[in-house]
Amino acid sequence: MSKHRALFAAAALAAPLVLAALPACAQQTNLRIFVGGQQRPDVMRKILDLYQSRTPGVQVEVEVGGATSDQQQQYLNTVLTSHDSAIDVMLIDVIRPAQFAAAGWAEPLDSYLGSERDAIMARYLPAYREANIVNGKVIALPYFADAQFLYYRTDLLEKYKLQPPKTWEELSAAAKTILAGEKNPNLRGFSTAGAPIEGTVCTFLVPMWGAGGQFLNAQGKPDVGTAAGKKALQLWTDLKASGVTPANLAEIVTDRIRVDFQSGNLLFAMQWGYAWNRFQNDGDSVVKGKTNVVPLPGFAGNQPATCIGGWQIAVSAYSKHKQAAVNLLKFLSSPEISKMQAILASHLPVFAEVYQDPEVLKVNPWFQFARNVVVTGRSRPVSPDYPEVSEIIRTNINAFLAGTRSAEQAIADMNTRLTRVYR
Numbered sequence: 001m002s003k004h005r006a007l008f009a010a011a012a013l014a015a016p017l018v019l020a021a022l023p024a025c026a027q028q029t030n031l032r033i034f035v036g037g038q039q040r041p042d043v044m045r046k047i048l049d050l051y052q053s054r055t056p057g058v059q060v061e062v063e064v065g066g067a068t069s070d071q072q073q074q075y076l077n078t079v080l081t082s083h084d085s086a087i088d089v090m091l092i093d094v095i096r097p098a099q100f101a102a103a104g105w106a107e108p109l110d111s112y113l114g115s116e117r118d119a120i121m122a123r124y125l126p127a128y129r130e131a132n133i134v135n136g137k138v139i140a141l142p143y144f145a146d147a148q149f150l151y152y153r154t155d156l157l158e159k160y161k162l163q164p165p166k167t168w169e170e171l172s173a174a175a176k177t178i179l180a181g182e183k184n185p186n187l188r189g190f191s192t193a194g195a196p197i198e199g200t201v202c203t204f205l206v207p208m209w210g211a212g213g214q215f216l217n218a219q220g221k222p223d224v225g226t227a228a229g230k231k232a233l234q235l236w237t238d239l240k241a242s243g244v245t246p247a248n249l250a251e252i253v254t255d256r257i258r259v260d261f262q263s264g265n266l267l268f269a270m271q272w273g274y275a276w277n278r279f280q281n282d283g284d285s286v287v288k289g290k291t292n293v294v295p296l297p298g299f300a301g302n303q304p305a306t307c308i309g310g311w312q313i314a315v316s317a318y319s320k321h322k323q324a325a326v327n328l329l330k331f332l333s334s335p336e337i338s339k340m341q342a343i344l345a346s347h348l349p350v351f352a353e354v355y356q357d358p359e360v361l362k363v364n365p366w367f368q369f370a371r372n373v374v375v376t377g378r379s380r381p382v383s384p385d386y387p388e389v390s391e392i393i394r395t396n397i398n399a400f401l402a403g404t405r406s407a408e409q410a411i412a413d414m415n416t417r418l419t420r421v422y423r
C-alpha cells in the first residue's frame, strides 16, 4: 500500500467523518516505466522512491525487459505498434529518437516544456541535446550519457611492467606477452561485442573511424568499403588469429564482456561506462581494486575514436497520463538524478558540471577524462531507418567474426545494402 493510501486508510479508521474533507488527496496516478536489464532497474527504483516521496499521489512501477538494446526495442515495437497504453515512460537508446519520431511513438515534449524548452535543452552536453531534437521537436530527454572505453587489469599490466596501450598494436603486443606469461587457459586478451546485436555496430565503426574512415562520404552516401573499413576488419582478423580475442567472439553480447572481466578472465575489454560500478561493487567481482579505465586505443598515427551511447527517456504517445509522465521526465533528466546515477551506477552524466562533482569523482576517478571522451566521441548514423542500417552492419560483422563471411564479402554486402537505404 502506498504511503498516501495508508494515511488515508488510517484516517478512515480513526475518524470516519473527516473522510469527506479529503477527496482531492484520493486522486492517485499510476505510471509505468520500461527499463532494460542493463540500465540498472534497481537504481531506477531508488530514484523513483525518491520521486514518490516528493510527489504525493503518484506511484511509478518499473517494468524490466530485454538484456540488449535490440531486445528492449523488440518489446517496445510490440507495445507501441498495438498502441498499448500500459507503458507511460520508456528508456530508449540514443540511436532511436529519429525512429520514434518517424513512427509517432514518442509524445513530442515541446508544448509541455513551454517557455522553459530552450533553457532546459541548453543544459545538456551538445550530443545529447542534438540526439533528442528531431526535425525541431523534442522527442525525449537525456537520462545518461555513454561511450566505450578500454578497461584493463592493473595487476597484470604492472606484473609485466607494461603501460596501458595507446594503440591497437600496443594492445595486441601487451596481450600476447601477458597471455604467454600467465599460461592461464581461462584468460583471454581482449573482448568486445560480436554477436548480431547493436553493440557490434560499434565493433566495426570504432576501428573504422579510428583508421580515418567516415560512415558517409561527402555526397552523404555510405562509404564503408574504403581502406579504413578494411583496416577495421583486419584488426579483428589479426587479434583472432593470434588468440588475443575469445574464439567465440561472434557470440559475445555486451553484458557478457562485463561478466567475463569481473570473473577475472579478461585482460582488456572494450566496454561501456556502467561496467565500472559493477566491477567495484558486485559480490562476485574479483577485479575490484585491480581495474582501471582509459580511452580506447587508436591506430598508430591516427586519432582514436569511440562510439557515443546513452539512454533517453520518452513519453509514450499512447500514455493516458502524459502530463504526469512529463513531470517525471523532468525529474529523471535533472542534474540531481544524473549525479545520483553517476554515484550508484557509474552512468555518465549528461551535464558537464556533474563530471566535476567531488562526490562523483570520488567513486569514479576516471570521470576526470571521461567527459572529454564523450564530447569528442562519434555518433552512430542518425536516421529514421536506423534499425535497418544497424541490422545490415551487425549481421555482416557477426558473420565475418564467426568466419562464415570473408571481410571482402561483408564489406561488399554492407556497401550494396546501405547504399539502397540511403538512396
Ligand code: GLC
Pocket: 038, 069, 093, 094, 095, 145, 146, 147, 198, 199, 200, 254, 272, 308, 309, 310, 311
Ligand atoms: C550501451 C550504450 C548504447 C548501445 C549499447 C550497445 O547500452 O549506452 O547506446 O547501443 O550499449 O550494446
